[in-house]
Amino acid sequence: MSKSTPTPSAAIDAWARLQRASGAVLARVETRLKTDGFPPLGWYDVLLELSRAEDRTLRPVEIEKRMLLAQYNVSRLLDRLAAAGYIEKLKSPEDGRGVSVRLTSEGEALLKAMWPCYQAAVEAEFTNLLEPGDAETLWNVLGRLVR
DSSP, X not given: OOOOOOOOHHHHHHHHHHHHHHHHHHHHHHHHHHHTTOOOHHHHHHHHHHHHSGGGEEOHHHHHHHOSSOOSOHHXXXXXXXXXXXXXXXXXXXXXXXXXXXEOHHHHHHHHHHHHHHHHHHHHHTGGGOOTTHHHXXXXXXXHHOO
C-alpha cells in the first residue's frame, strides 16, 4: 500500500471554487437565454456540434462526447430537438439499428439566432470579468485538466 500525501487545502478550496464558479456562470448565461426567449444552452450545444460535423450529421454517442455541458440524457434532449424540428433522426447507413442525427435548416436558423445572446452573456458573465492575462492562464491550467 502506498502512502498518499494529503491534498493541500488551497487545492481543495480551488476545486470547490471552480465547481461553484462554473455552475454560477452557466446559470447566469442560461437565465439570459431564457429571458430572451431562447431554449436552454444544451440545445445550442447540440446544434453547434452538428453544425461543425461533416454533413451536419453525428451519432448520438458522438454528440455526447463533444458536448460542452454535462448531458446525461442526450436521447431525451435529441427527442425534444427533433419534435421542435431542429434536427432529424436518420437510420444509420452502416447499421440499420443505429441512428444518426442531422441538423435541419430550422436548427441552423435557431443556432444563428441564439449566438448574439449567448455571445453577449459570455462576455458579460465571464470575459469582461477577466484581468489581462487571465484568459491565457486559465487556458493553460484548464488544458492540463482536460486529457
